[in-house]
Amino acid sequence: MSVLGWDIGGVNTKVAHVTRGAVLAVRSRPYEIQREPAAIVPLLRGLAAGMGPLEAAPQAVTMTAELSQMFRTKREGVGFVLDAVEAAFPAGFIHVYTVGGHFLSPVDARSHPLQVAAANWDATARAVAMHHPNALLVDVGTTTTDIIPITDGRVVAVGRTDPERLASSELVYTGALRTPAEAIASHVPLGETPAGVSAEGFALAGDVHVWRGDLDPIDYVCPTPDGRPATREFAGERLARLVCADRDMLDEAAVSRIAEALARAQVRRIQAAIQRVLEPHRSIRVAVVTGLGAFLGVAAVQGSGLPVVPLSSELGEAGGRCAPAVSVALLLERALAGPLAS
DSSP states (O other): OEEEEEEEOSSEEEEEEEETTEEEEEEEEEOOTTTOGGGHHHHHHHHHHTTOSOTTSEEEEEEOGGGSTTOSSHHHHHHHHHHHHHHHOTTSEEEEEOTTSOEEOHHHHHHOHHHHBTOHHHHHHHHHHTTOSSEEEEEEOSSOEEEEEEETTEEOOSOOSHHHHHHHTSEESOOSSSSBGGGTOSEEEETTEEEEOOOSOOOBHHHHHHHHTSSOGGGOOSOOTTSSOSSHHHHHHHHHHTTTOOTTTSOHHHHHHHHHHHHHHHHHHHHHHHHHHHTTOTTOOEEEEESTTHHHHHHHHTTSOOOEEETHHHHOHHHHHTHHHHHHHHHHHHHHHSOOOO
């Protein structure tokens, strides 16, 4: 049996093809649902077509797109996404993943929108728990970081909804690409003194990490703040503008100090959240790190005493970057073969 797993976000949509526990293919496409909502059905069909003739295969769906400003409520967003999936795959068997590790029909999911909204972190954590029963999942994506404790093979996160997860530090709004630079730090070094940063949307985290060489420009898939290319040269210009300067005013060393300060601030923030989440879980023995910003996760785990296992070593590089899509497919395949453990 082949299963397609979907992680439908507000700015990226990802799909994975899984058969007998093996990841056969993974695809991802940047897509901002708020900018072009009518394009979602062709997008889903196009991504699936790249996997082969699988329109009638079981479809495992998780989502975060319901948080888009396009929708006034999560209920509205969940309904929109499910309408799109059903329109794209009218012959498919659609299973919607819930926080708690179960699958619902689209009809039941519409009746329980908060159970399926932003449940993708839970899918990744439950898939990780199959092989790492005492672990901390650290998933640093383009926009956010998930920090999920797993003990005795169970996901023991305190929060279930996004507000609860923000309160528990299990969700941190910092990522490797889309985070505005002014949301990372209020001051950066300028010469011998710290300077306040301009809150004008001049630079993103992606500029920091492209400049430092930790992020390939090809992975800078969101629009740049100035509309110029996602190259190191232009990333440096955007970072200089963060302190209302330009590259005529700041040399490479000065831009590097700004980038270093911002990268360190992201790592410190993730580290603080890791320490808080780990505190009540002394049995955790390893950190499983994944996501586009795995390099930030690895740096943040240092000091915790936990060895690092890259999830990409188990799912492949593409699978690691699209872990929720892969995970929800693996979980559905397991559920269809027998009851899914809660």
